[in-house]
Amino acid sequence: MLKSLVLSAAGLAAAFAIVGASSGDLAAQEFVDEMRPLPGQYAADMRVLSVDMPDAPPDMASMIGSMMSRKFEFCLTPEQVKENFRAILNRGQDGCTYTRYSATGGKIDAALTCEGDEGPMTMVMSGTGSPTSSDVTMTMSGDLGMGPGSITMRVINKRLGDCS
Secondary structure, rough: OHHHHHHHHHHHHHHHOOOOOOOOOHHEEEHHHHOOOOOEEEEEEEEEEEOOOOOOOOOOOHHHHHOEEEEEEEEEEOHHHHHOOOHHHHOOOEEEEEEEEEEEEEEEEEEEEEEOOEEEEEEEEEEEEEEEEEEEEEEEEEEEOOEEEEEEEEEEEEHHHHHH
């Protein structure tokens, strides 16, 4: 479960390509074109801010923080930007459905519910976005494989230029 949790968080952080999420009634939810990310090469900085896992061994929180905090680059294609910031917030999230999504006025506010092996997980995200960057804090809550808990992370994405 921990490995899939790390992969899910990495997917949320890097991603601009929607993989498997249902949009729910996103037509009624808001985004504006001036916030649509530009295609190109991006740098991502993902940092764990807190881990709350009361039923886990004492050293588990620091281990998760070390495993999930990282920097990496990725390419965002013209096809991928069509979903606006919904795509950023949802890569690698098979079985997830948006319950809330708004990207207007430079602000991002979203929530997803995901079905996993351990039961439902919720992901709540808020932050800022522009065509060349985003700064989002997200909290994942649910059964993390060792009982109920939550992980809060901050992800900063910045456009570097054209894809290499």
